[in-house]
Amino acid sequence: MKVSIIGVPREIKEQEQRVSVVPSGAFLLTKAGHTMLVEKGAGLGSGISDEEYIGAGCQMIDDAAEVWARSEIIAKVKEPLAEEYQFLRSDLVVFTFFHFAASKPLADACLDSGVSAVAYETIEGKNGTLPLLTPMSEVAGRMSVLAGARNLQRQNGGRGVLLSGVPGVEPGRVVILGGGVVGSNAARMAAGLGARVRIFDIDLERLRYLDDTMPANVNTCFSTPFAVHEAVQAADLVIGAVLVAGDRAPVLVPKEWLLEMPNGSVIVDVAVDQGGCVESCRPTTHADPTYVIDGVVHYCVANMPGAVPRTSTFALTNATQPYLQELASEGLELFVKRDPHRAQGLNVSAGMVFHRGVSKAFKLPLQPIDDLPSFGGTVR
Secondary structure, rough: OOEEEEOOOOOOOOOOOOOOOOOOHHHHHHHOOEEEEEEEOHHHOOOOHHHHHOOOOEEEOOOHHHHHHOEEEEOOOOOOOHHHHOOOEEEEEEEOOEEEEEEEOHHHHHHHHHEEEEHHHHOOOOOOOOOOOHHHHHHHHHHHHHHHHHHEEEEEOOOOOOOOOOOEOOEEEEEEEEHHHHHHHHHHHHHOOOOEEEEOOOOOHHHHHHHHOOOOOEEEEOHHHHHHHHHHOOOEEEEEEEOOOOOOOOEEEOOOHHHOOOOEEEEEEEEEEEEEOOOOOOOOOOOEEEEEOOEEEOOOOOOEEEEEEHHHHHHHHHHHHHHHHHHHHOOOOHHHHOHHHHHHOOEEEEOOOOOHHHHHHOOOOOOOHHHHHOOOOOOO
Protein backbone atom coordinates (compact mmCIF):
# COMPACT_ATOMS: atom_id res chain seq x y z
CA MET A 1 0.00 0.00 0.00
CA LYS A 2 1.20 3.48 -0.87
CA VAL A 3 1.49 6.05 1.93
CA SER A 4 0.59 9.62 0.98
CA ILE A 5 0.75 13.13 2.39
CA ILE A 6 -2.72 14.67 2.10
CA GLY A 7 -3.32 18.39 2.47
CA VAL A 8 -6.57 20.13 3.40
CA PRO A 9 -6.27 23.90 2.84
CA ARG A 10 -8.91 26.33 4.00
CA GLU A 11 -11.32 27.27 1.21
CA ILE A 12 -10.83 30.85 0.02
CA LYS A 13 -13.74 31.25 -2.39
CA GLU A 14 -16.01 34.04 -1.15
CA GLN A 15 -18.50 32.78 1.46
CA GLU A 16 -17.32 29.17 1.02
CA GLN A 17 -17.42 27.53 4.44
CA ARG A 18 -17.24 23.84 3.54
CA VAL A 19 -14.21 21.65 4.19
CA SER A 20 -13.06 18.62 2.18
CA VAL A 21 -12.24 16.16 4.98
CA VAL A 22 -13.96 15.80 8.36
CA PRO A 23 -12.20 14.47 11.48
CA SER A 24 -13.72 10.99 11.21
CA GLY A 25 -12.35 10.68 7.67
CA ALA A 26 -8.98 12.09 8.71
CA PHE A 27 -8.83 9.51 11.50
CA LEU A 28 -9.27 6.66 9.00
CA LEU A 29 -6.55 8.08 6.78
CA THR A 30 -4.03 8.56 9.59
CA LYS A 31 -4.80 5.08 10.94
CA ALA A 32 -3.90 3.75 7.49
CA GLY A 33 -0.50 5.44 7.75
CA HIS A 34 -1.15 8.57 5.70
CA THR A 35 -0.07 12.01 6.88
CA MET A 36 -2.82 14.63 7.16
CA LEU A 37 -1.89 18.31 6.93
CA VAL A 38 -4.82 20.61 7.74
CA GLU A 39 -4.66 24.38 7.57
CA LYS A 40 -5.72 25.96 10.84
CA GLY A 41 -9.33 27.09 10.76
CA ALA A 42 -10.22 24.99 7.71
CA GLY A 43 -13.21 23.40 9.41
CA LEU A 44 -14.53 26.32 11.46
CA GLY A 45 -17.16 27.34 8.92
CA SER A 46 -18.64 23.85 9.15
CA GLY A 47 -18.55 23.86 12.95
CA ILE A 48 -15.40 21.68 13.18
CA SER A 49 -12.65 22.84 15.52
CA ASP A 50 -8.90 22.49 15.07
CA GLU A 51 -8.86 20.38 18.25
CA GLU A 52 -11.10 17.79 16.58
CA TYR A 53 -8.58 17.44 13.76
CA ILE A 54 -5.71 17.17 16.20
CA GLY A 55 -7.61 14.41 18.00
CA ALA A 56 -7.91 12.58 14.66
CA GLY A 57 -4.12 12.61 14.24
CA CYS A 58 -3.77 15.59 11.90
CA GLN A 59 -0.97 18.12 11.83
CA MET A 60 -2.33 21.68 11.97
CA ILE A 61 -0.48 24.08 9.66
CA ASP A 62 -0.55 27.87 9.96
CA ASP A 63 0.10 28.70 6.31
CA ALA A 64 -1.79 27.54 3.22
CA ALA A 65 1.40 27.70 1.13
CA GLU A 66 3.02 25.14 3.42
CA VAL A 67 0.04 22.81 3.13
CA TRP A 68 0.24 22.95 -0.68
CA ALA A 69 4.04 22.63 -0.77
CA ARG A 70 4.31 19.60 1.51
CA SER A 71 1.34 17.63 0.14
CA GLU A 72 1.23 14.96 -2.54
CA ILE A 73 -2.56 15.12 -2.69
CA ILE A 74 -4.62 18.24 -2.05
CA ALA A 75 -8.26 17.62 -1.13
CA LYS A 76 -10.51 20.65 -1.62
CA VAL A 77 -14.16 21.49 -2.09
CA LYS A 78 -13.99 24.19 -4.76
CA GLU A 79 -11.62 24.68 -7.68
CA PRO A 80 -8.29 26.45 -7.14
CA LEU A 81 -8.68 30.22 -7.48
CA ALA A 82 -6.23 32.50 -9.30
CA GLU A 83 -4.21 33.17 -6.14
CA GLU A 84 -3.74 29.43 -5.71
CA TYR A 85 -2.48 28.76 -9.24
CA GLN A 86 1.07 29.40 -8.01
CA PHE A 87 0.83 26.26 -5.87
CA LEU A 88 0.04 23.91 -8.76
CA ARG A 89 2.89 21.65 -9.85
CA SER A 90 3.51 18.53 -11.90
CA ASP A 91 3.96 16.10 -8.98
CA LEU A 92 0.72 17.12 -7.25
CA VAL A 93 -2.78 15.60 -7.41
CA VAL A 94 -5.69 17.94 -6.67
CA PHE A 95 -8.98 16.24 -5.81
CA THR A 96 -11.92 18.66 -5.86
CA PHE A 97 -14.79 20.11 -7.88
CA PHE A 98 -13.18 21.70 -10.96
CA HIS A 99 -15.98 22.45 -13.47
CA PHE A 100 -13.34 23.24 -16.08
CA ALA A 101 -15.81 24.00 -18.87
CA ALA A 102 -16.83 27.19 -17.07
CA SER A 103 -13.27 28.55 -16.71
CA LYS A 104 -10.63 28.54 -19.42
CA PRO A 105 -8.11 30.34 -17.13
CA LEU A 106 -8.39 27.46 -14.64
CA ALA A 107 -7.95 24.89 -17.39
CA ASP A 108 -4.93 26.76 -18.77
CA ALA A 109 -3.36 27.03 -15.31
CA CYS A 110 -3.72 23.31 -14.69
CA LEU A 111 -2.43 22.38 -18.14
CA ASP A 112 0.53 24.75 -17.90
CA SER A 113 1.54 23.51 -14.44
CA GLY A 114 1.21 19.81 -15.28
CA VAL A 115 -0.87 19.18 -12.14
CA SER A 116 -3.14 16.13 -12.07
CA ALA A 117 -6.72 17.31 -11.66
CA VAL A 118 -9.16 14.64 -10.46
CA ALA A 119 -12.65 16.13 -10.52
CA TYR A 120 -15.43 15.09 -8.18
CA GLU A 121 -18.07 15.98 -10.75
CA THR A 122 -16.91 13.57 -13.47
CA ILE A 123 -16.15 10.38 -11.49
CA GLU A 124 -18.82 7.89 -12.52
CA GLY A 125 -20.59 5.11 -10.69
CA LYS A 126 -21.03 1.69 -12.22
CA ASN A 127 -24.63 2.55 -13.15
CA GLY A 128 -23.67 5.76 -14.94
CA THR A 129 -24.40 8.04 -11.98
CA LEU A 130 -22.12 10.78 -10.66
CA PRO A 131 -21.71 9.70 -7.02
CA LEU A 132 -19.57 12.60 -5.83
CA LEU A 133 -21.70 15.26 -7.51
CA THR A 134 -25.00 13.78 -6.31
CA PRO A 135 -25.00 14.96 -2.68
CA MET A 136 -24.27 18.57 -3.62
CA SER A 137 -26.85 18.38 -6.41
CA GLU A 138 -29.39 17.24 -3.82
CA VAL A 139 -28.55 20.21 -1.62
CA ALA A 140 -28.52 22.70 -4.51
CA GLY A 141 -31.80 21.40 -5.92
CA ARG A 142 -33.59 21.88 -2.62
CA MET A 143 -31.95 25.24 -1.99
CA SER A 144 -32.91 26.51 -5.45
CA VAL A 145 -36.59 26.53 -4.54
CA LEU A 146 -35.95 28.23 -1.22
CA ALA A 147 -33.82 30.87 -2.97
CA GLY A 148 -36.48 31.34 -5.63
CA ALA A 149 -39.27 31.67 -3.07
CA ARG A 150 -37.28 34.25 -1.12
CA ASN A 151 -36.50 36.33 -4.20
CA LEU A 152 -40.11 36.25 -5.36
CA GLN A 153 -40.93 38.41 -2.34
CA ARG A 154 -41.54 42.00 -3.32
CA GLN A 155 -38.90 43.49 -1.01
CA ASN A 156 -36.30 41.31 -2.76
CA GLY A 157 -37.28 42.49 -6.24
CA GLY A 158 -39.74 39.72 -7.03
CA ARG A 159 -43.33 39.94 -8.22
CA GLY A 160 -44.76 39.17 -4.79
CA VAL A 161 -45.91 35.60 -5.37
CA LEU A 162 -46.26 33.03 -2.58
CA LEU A 163 -45.45 29.70 -4.22
CA SER A 164 -48.01 27.80 -2.16
CA GLY A 165 -50.84 30.21 -2.89
CA VAL A 166 -53.71 30.40 -0.38
CA PRO A 167 -57.37 29.33 -0.56
CA GLY A 168 -58.92 31.30 -3.40
CA VAL A 169 -55.57 32.31 -4.92
CA GLU A 170 -53.68 30.04 -7.28
CA PRO A 171 -50.18 28.83 -6.35
CA GLY A 172 -47.02 29.96 -8.08
CA ARG A 173 -45.84 28.39 -11.33
CA VAL A 174 -42.42 26.74 -11.26
CA VAL A 175 -40.59 25.52 -14.39
CA ILE A 176 -37.61 23.20 -13.92
CA LEU A 177 -35.25 22.56 -16.81
CA GLY A 178 -33.64 19.15 -16.32
CA GLY A 179 -34.94 16.05 -14.59
CA GLY A 180 -31.74 14.81 -12.99
CA VAL A 181 -30.73 14.98 -9.35
CA VAL A 182 -30.96 18.78 -9.09
CA GLY A 183 -34.23 18.95 -10.99
CA SER A 184 -35.96 16.11 -9.17
CA ASN A 185 -34.99 17.51 -5.76
CA ALA A 186 -36.17 20.97 -6.80
CA ALA A 187 -39.46 19.53 -8.05
CA ARG A 188 -40.16 17.69 -4.81
CA MET A 189 -39.34 20.77 -2.76
CA ALA A 190 -41.52 23.05 -4.91
CA ALA A 191 -44.34 20.50 -4.91
CA GLY A 192 -44.10 20.24 -1.14
CA LEU A 193 -44.67 23.97 -0.91
CA GLY A 194 -47.79 23.57 -3.03
CA ALA A 195 -46.56 25.16 -6.27
CA ARG A 196 -47.66 24.08 -9.72
CA VAL A 197 -44.56 22.45 -11.18
CA ARG A 198 -43.51 21.54 -14.71
CA ILE A 199 -40.27 19.60 -15.10
CA PHE A 200 -38.62 19.22 -18.51
CA ASP A 201 -36.20 16.61 -19.81
CA ILE A 202 -35.26 14.98 -23.13
CA ASP A 203 -35.00 11.45 -21.70
CA LEU A 204 -38.36 9.71 -21.97
CA GLU A 205 -37.37 6.94 -19.56
CA ARG A 206 -36.42 9.55 -16.97
CA LEU A 207 -39.72 11.35 -17.53
CA ARG A 208 -41.62 8.09 -17.02
CA TYR A 209 -39.77 7.52 -13.76
CA LEU A 210 -40.50 11.05 -12.59
CA ASP A 211 -44.13 10.73 -13.59
CA ASP A 212 -44.43 7.60 -11.45
CA THR A 213 -42.69 9.03 -8.39
CA MET A 214 -43.53 12.73 -8.25
CA PRO A 215 -46.46 14.30 -6.36
CA ALA A 216 -49.64 15.03 -8.28
CA ASN A 217 -48.82 18.73 -8.66
CA VAL A 218 -45.70 17.94 -10.75
CA ASN A 219 -46.22 17.57 -14.50
CA THR A 220 -43.49 16.01 -16.64
CA CYS A 221 -42.82 17.56 -20.06
CA PHE A 222 -40.65 16.56 -22.98
CA SER A 223 -38.15 19.33 -23.62
CA THR A 224 -38.36 21.10 -26.96
CA PRO A 225 -37.53 24.77 -27.60
CA PHE A 226 -41.20 25.50 -28.31
CA ALA A 227 -42.48 23.82 -25.13
CA VAL A 228 -39.81 25.40 -22.92
CA HIS A 229 -40.48 28.82 -24.43
CA GLU A 230 -44.20 28.54 -23.74
CA ALA A 231 -43.61 27.42 -20.14
CA VAL A 232 -41.00 30.07 -19.35
CA GLN A 233 -43.32 32.85 -20.58
CA ALA A 234 -45.84 31.97 -17.87
CA ALA A 235 -43.44 31.04 -15.05
CA ASP A 236 -42.99 32.78 -11.73
CA LEU A 237 -39.82 30.79 -11.04
CA VAL A 238 -37.50 29.09 -13.55
CA ILE A 239 -34.83 26.71 -12.24
CA GLY A 240 -31.96 25.71 -14.52
CA ALA A 241 -30.89 22.18 -13.65
CA VAL A 242 -29.20 20.88 -16.80
CA LEU A 243 -25.95 18.93 -16.60
CA VAL A 244 -23.62 17.50 -19.23
CA ALA A 245 -20.79 15.91 -17.24
CA GLY A 246 -17.55 17.83 -17.76
CA ASP A 247 -18.96 19.90 -20.63
CA ARG A 248 -20.62 23.30 -20.79
CA ALA A 249 -24.34 23.32 -20.03
CA PRO A 250 -26.48 23.91 -23.14
CA VAL A 251 -28.29 27.24 -23.32
CA LEU A 252 -32.04 26.56 -23.15
CA VAL A 253 -33.29 30.07 -22.35
CA PRO A 254 -32.05 32.76 -24.76
CA LYS A 255 -31.72 36.27 -23.41
CA GLU A 256 -34.52 37.64 -25.60
CA TRP A 257 -37.07 35.43 -23.79
CA LEU A 258 -36.65 37.56 -20.65
CA LEU A 259 -38.73 40.32 -22.24
CA GLU A 260 -41.67 37.91 -22.41
CA MET A 261 -41.46 36.76 -18.78
CA PRO A 262 -43.58 38.38 -16.03
CA ASN A 263 -41.96 41.39 -14.46
CA GLY A 264 -40.43 40.32 -11.13
CA SER A 265 -40.22 36.64 -12.04
CA VAL A 266 -37.11 34.79 -10.85
CA ILE A 267 -34.48 32.59 -12.50
CA VAL A 268 -32.27 30.35 -10.38
CA ASP A 269 -29.57 28.81 -12.59
CA VAL A 270 -27.98 25.93 -10.68
CA ALA A 271 -25.99 25.09 -13.83
CA VAL A 272 -24.00 28.32 -13.50
CA ASP A 273 -20.82 26.49 -12.46
CA GLN A 274 -20.91 24.74 -15.85
CA GLY A 275 -21.60 27.96 -17.76
CA GLY A 276 -25.35 28.14 -17.11
CA CYS A 277 -28.36 27.04 -19.17
CA VAL A 278 -29.79 30.58 -19.22
CA GLU A 279 -27.97 32.88 -21.64
CA SER A 280 -28.18 35.89 -19.31
CA CYS A 281 -26.64 33.94 -16.43
CA ARG A 282 -23.35 35.02 -14.85
CA PRO A 283 -21.83 33.74 -11.59
CA THR A 284 -22.73 35.59 -8.40
CA THR A 285 -21.80 35.14 -4.75
CA HIS A 286 -23.66 34.66 -1.49
CA ALA A 287 -22.65 38.20 -0.54
CA ASP A 288 -24.25 39.65 -3.70
CA PRO A 289 -26.43 36.85 -5.06
CA THR A 290 -28.82 38.54 -7.49
CA TYR A 291 -29.07 40.96 -10.38
CA VAL A 292 -31.93 42.06 -12.62
CA ILE A 293 -32.12 42.01 -16.41
CA ASP A 294 -35.27 43.08 -18.25
CA GLY A 295 -37.25 42.93 -15.01
CA VAL A 296 -36.26 39.33 -14.24
CA VAL A 297 -34.38 38.59 -11.02
CA HIS A 298 -31.39 36.27 -11.57
CA TYR A 299 -29.96 34.21 -8.70
CA CYS A 300 -26.78 32.55 -9.99
CA VAL A 301 -24.62 31.68 -6.98
CA ALA A 302 -21.97 29.21 -8.13
CA ASN A 303 -21.53 27.50 -4.75
CA MET A 304 -25.05 27.35 -3.38
CA PRO A 305 -24.37 24.49 -0.92
CA GLY A 306 -21.72 26.69 0.71
CA ALA A 307 -24.55 28.56 2.44
CA VAL A 308 -25.39 25.47 4.50
CA PRO A 309 -21.84 24.23 5.16
CA ARG A 310 -22.59 21.94 8.07
CA THR A 311 -25.07 19.87 6.08
CA SER A 312 -23.10 20.15 2.84
CA THR A 313 -19.71 19.19 4.30
CA PHE A 314 -20.94 15.98 5.85
CA ALA A 315 -23.05 15.09 2.80
CA LEU A 316 -20.07 15.65 0.50
CA THR A 317 -17.47 13.84 2.59
CA ASN A 318 -19.75 10.83 3.06
CA ALA A 319 -19.36 10.39 -0.70
CA THR A 320 -15.76 11.51 -1.29
CA GLN A 321 -14.04 9.77 1.63
CA PRO A 322 -13.82 6.24 0.12
CA TYR A 323 -12.41 7.64 -3.13
CA LEU A 324 -9.85 9.76 -1.30
CA GLN A 325 -8.75 6.71 0.67
CA GLU A 326 -8.30 4.72 -2.54
CA LEU A 327 -6.45 7.55 -4.26
CA ALA A 328 -4.09 7.94 -1.31
CA SER A 329 -3.44 4.21 -0.90
CA GLU A 330 -3.22 3.22 -4.57
CA GLY A 331 -1.67 6.30 -6.17
CA LEU A 332 -3.04 8.12 -9.19
CA GLU A 333 -2.04 5.64 -11.89
CA LEU A 334 -3.63 2.58 -10.30
CA PHE A 335 -6.66 4.60 -9.19
CA VAL A 336 -7.55 5.67 -12.72
CA LYS A 337 -6.20 2.77 -14.80
CA ARG A 338 -7.83 -0.13 -12.98
CA ASP A 339 -11.36 1.26 -13.18
CA PRO A 340 -12.82 3.10 -16.19
CA HIS A 341 -15.43 4.78 -14.00
CA ARG A 342 -12.78 6.32 -11.76
CA ALA A 343 -10.75 7.17 -14.85
CA GLN A 344 -13.50 9.61 -15.83
CA GLY A 345 -12.43 11.69 -12.85
CA LEU A 346 -9.03 12.49 -14.34
CA ASN A 347 -9.62 15.67 -16.33
CA VAL A 348 -6.05 16.84 -16.97
CA SER A 349 -2.56 15.62 -16.07
CA ALA A 350 0.98 16.28 -17.28
CA GLY A 351 -0.29 19.04 -19.56
CA MET A 352 -2.75 16.74 -21.36
CA VAL A 353 -6.54 16.41 -21.38
CA PHE A 354 -8.04 13.06 -20.44
CA HIS A 355 -11.75 13.89 -20.21
CA ARG A 356 -13.96 14.20 -23.27
CA GLY A 357 -15.99 17.08 -21.79
CA VAL A 358 -12.94 19.27 -21.24
CA SER A 359 -11.59 18.31 -24.66
CA LYS A 360 -14.88 19.31 -26.30
CA ALA A 361 -15.29 22.54 -24.31
CA PHE A 362 -11.88 23.91 -25.33
CA LYS A 363 -11.27 22.00 -28.58
CA LEU A 364 -8.15 20.33 -27.18
CA PRO A 365 -6.78 16.89 -28.08
CA LEU A 366 -8.21 14.05 -25.99
CA GLN A 367 -5.67 11.53 -24.70
CA PRO A 368 -6.56 7.92 -23.84
CA ILE A 369 -5.95 7.00 -20.22
CA ASP A 370 -3.20 4.57 -21.26
CA ASP A 371 -1.17 7.62 -22.31
CA LEU A 372 -0.96 8.85 -18.71
CA PRO A 373 2.79 9.06 -18.05
CA SER A 374 4.42 7.77 -14.90
CA PHE A 375 3.28 10.11 -12.19
CA GLY A 376 5.70 12.95 -11.59
CA GLY A 377 7.19 12.62 -15.05
CA THR A 378 8.01 15.37 -17.52
CA VAL A 379 5.21 17.71 -18.53
CA ARG A 380 4.54 17.52 -22.25
